[in-house]
Amino acid sequence: MRKFLLQGLTSRPLIEAAPLPADPAVEELGRALQARLRGGLGRSLTIRAVDAGSCNGCELEIHALANPFYDLERFGLHFAASPRHADVLLVTGPVTRNMAEALRRSYAATPDPKWVVSAGDCARDGGCFAGSPAILGGVGAVVPVDLHIPGCPPSPTALLQGLLALLERAATGA
Amino acid sequence: MDLTPLSNADLRTAPLRRDHCTLSDWSSACAALDAGRLTLLALWGEAAAVRMALLDEGARRIGLLTLPAETAFPSVGRHHPPAQRLERAVADLWGLVPAGAPDARPWLGHGAPYPFLPVEGDSLHQVPVGPVHAGIIEPGHFRFTAQGETVVRLEERLGYVHKGIEALMTGAVLARGAELAGRTSGDSCVAYQWAFAQAAEAGLACPAPPRAEHIRAVLAELERLANHLGDIGAICNDAAFAMMLAQCSILREGLLRATATAFGHRMGKDVIAPGGVSRDLTPEGVAAIRAALTAVAARLPRLVALYDGTASLQDRTVGTGRLSPALARQFGAGGFVGRAAGRSFDTRRSLPYGPYAELSFVVPARDEGDVNARVWLRIEEAQASLGLLDQLLSGLPGGPVQSGLVPSGPAEGIGLVEGFRGDVFVHLALGPDGRIARCHLRDPSWFQWPLLEAAIEGNIIADFPLCNKSFNCSYSGHDL
Numbered sequence A: 001m002r003k004f005l006l007q008g009l010t011s012r013p014l015i016e017a018a019p020l021p022a023d024p025a026v027e028e029l030g031r032a033l034q035a036r037l038r039g040g041l042g043r044s045l046t047i048r049a050v051d052a053g054s055c056n057g058c059e060l061e062i063h064a065l066a067n068p069f070y071d072l073e074r075f076g077l078h079f080a081a082s083p084r085h086a087d088v089l090l091v092t093g094p095v096t097r098n099m100a101e102a103l104r105r106s107y108a109a110t111p112d113p114k115w116v117v118s119a120g121d122c123a124r125d126g127g128c129f130a131g132s133p134a135i136l137g138g139v140g141a142v143v144p145v146d147l148h149i150p151g152c153p154p155s156p157t158a159l160l161q162g163l164l165a166l167l168e169r170a171a172t173g174a
Numbered sequence B: 001m002d003l004t005p006l007s008n009a010d011l012r013t014a015p016l017r018r019d020h021c022t023l024s025d026w027s028s029a030c031a032a033l034d035a036g037r038l039t040l041l042a043l044w045g046e047a048a049a050v051r052m053a054l055l056d057e058g059a060r061r062i063g064l065l066t067l068p069a070e071t072a073f074p075s076v077g078r079h080h081p082p083a084q085r086l087e088r089a090v091a092d093l094w095g096l097v098p099a100g101a102p103d104a105r106p107w108l109g110h111g112a113p114y115p116f117l118p119v120e121g122d123s124l125h126q127v128p129v130g131p132v133h134a135g136i137i138e139p140g141h142f143r144f145t146a147q148g149e150t151v152v153r154l155e156e157r158l159g160y161v162h163k164g165i166e167a168l169m170t171g172a173v174l175a176r177g178a179e180l181a182g183r184t185s186g187d188s189c190v191a192y193q194w195a196f197a198q199a200a201e202a203g204l205a206c207p208a209p210p211r212a213e214h215i216r217a218v219l220a221e222l223e224r225l226a227n228h229l230g231d232i233g234a235i236c237n238d239a240a241f242a243m244m245l246a247q248c249s250i251l252r253e254g255l256l257r258a259t260a261t262a263f264g265h266r267m268g269k270d271v272i273a274p275g276g277v278s279r280d281l282t283p284e285g286v287a288a289i290r291a292a293l294t295a296v297a298a299r300l301p302r303l304v305a306l307y308d309g310t311a312s313l314q315d316r317t318v319g320t321g322r323l324s325p326a327l328a329r330q331f332g333a334g335g336f337v338g339r340a341a342g343r344s345f346d347t348r349r350s351l352p353y354g355p356y357a358e359l360s361f362v363v364p365a366r367d368e369g370d371v372n373a374r375v376w377l378r379i380e381e382a383q384a385s386l387g388l389l390d391q392l393l394s395g396l397p398g399g400p401v402q403s404g405l406v407p408s409g410p411a412e413g414i415g416l417v418e419g420f421r422g423d424v425f426v427h428l429a430l431g432p433d434g435r436i437a438r439c440h441l442r443d444p445s446w447f448q449w450p451l452l453e454a455a456i457e458g459n460i461i462a463d464f465p466l467c468n469k470s471f472n473c474s475y476s477g478h479d480l
């Protein structure tokens, strides 16, 4: 193990430059956040991921955000184990009937001020599962959504763009 | 028990006949399952019938039984416990009641309050976990009953991500069916789309061109490799060895990027479609994949040495979450869960399809059935995939990648593909208009989830994440 750690000291970091926030995401977010933002968050956001019915594809890319290429913690973004510690709920999937109550409770357990980011095409309007009686629709059908990140699944870069946009707004609006 | 005459060879190329079986066929199948002569491959409902796919592992043959049923059918789970959850799902989705079933509670339907199994005994306490878990994973509920720290029973409650996929399939055109199949369990999108395509191509007796089959295998092995690497890291991370996760995720990311370069999507989603593949593999794509594979081949042995040489990590994985070979065999557990516990079944070798019959690869197997064995299985399968990808990329045949398949009906076919987690089974029936009349997708997790309940018994609750990750069952693939 020592060899591994020493090599880590001498090799170049893999980390990528921060992606620029995508314009549509910033736009969509701007109005929603300005109206709702209260109090300072510093330069950090704590995220609670909630799978409300996804196929698990979106989760894989959310996981990838933590790998050394994207390393989201360098932006002050990190994932919490409980919605009670979160500023942001990152919700994936269409909301299934069987998960609606759990999502509502996660939202209620998140302290104000809070934001909801829906990630993945399913989370917008049910995506390819729209119309199924087993789902209620997109995330917006159950809790208010501030920002949507499209993709099936959204790439880590797309997720990062969306979350950074949220962070910028939270910092400047404070 | 005489299986429907489907030989190993014609399974994926021949349309299925739709013969009804008698009640006595059904009961002799139950007896054969009970005696361990046959393995249950799938059990599902449709309008006015219940169907069962059976595997004769010795003869390498699959049989299909169709029992007409208006409101009820004789329970299989009564004789063969692995069928119980499948039957409960049939009751939820089709209203067909398994008569005499030992467990009549709903499974995928969550309308009413759910009675958990009663527990009796001294100093027991219960720990409910989920559906929303602490990590970034799918939702499900685990009810632990513990004595002190030791788990005496785990009861799973699933169905939270039930999306009604099979209902959406009905009436859909093939392309839409393929889209849904690829979104049944996102981590296995390639395996699902291949199994779905296989079922369509078998039903229509219109095989995909050899080049398309090769490209499919490239995608499938990339999927397997990426998932194994990600999970080896994640298992070690659950034993608080974060460095392994970081190192493995670098390799995984390299593979996903190469897949994106070669196929336009990081996970290769929507490349496989009935009739072939939607995108040919270019020399640039091959080069990108080769470069990522070279990186994996160079780094993997060092990561394996790191795993093998870290005593504190082994202390957590060796002997933890042990699954007995008898249970693995009874449940027909596929993938590394079964192969780490003595059940050496791999569709690619036992019922070969696509290019696998011509390729040389080892199917690793172990008997210990603990977390360590499952980690080693993943490592050895990852190494085997590297070898397979090398053969596949060097031997890509020329020719078209589309067969020009025209959906027509009525037709029925079966698909069975080895995903990273185990065998994905698809049964597809097309109506006279060529649209999907019924499609059933059976995730390998159906036969692995119940075994997790058995494997955790006698372990401490704190080791559950480790055990759970070493199984890594799909919630979405199971909940449909």
Ligand code: SF4
Residues within 6 Å of the ligand: A053, A054, A055, A056, A057, A058, A092, A093, A094, A119, A120, A121, A122, A123, A127, A151, A152, A153, A154, B183, B186
């Ligand atoms: S957006 Fe795509 S990857 Fe995400 S949950 Fe939906 S189907 Fe799965």
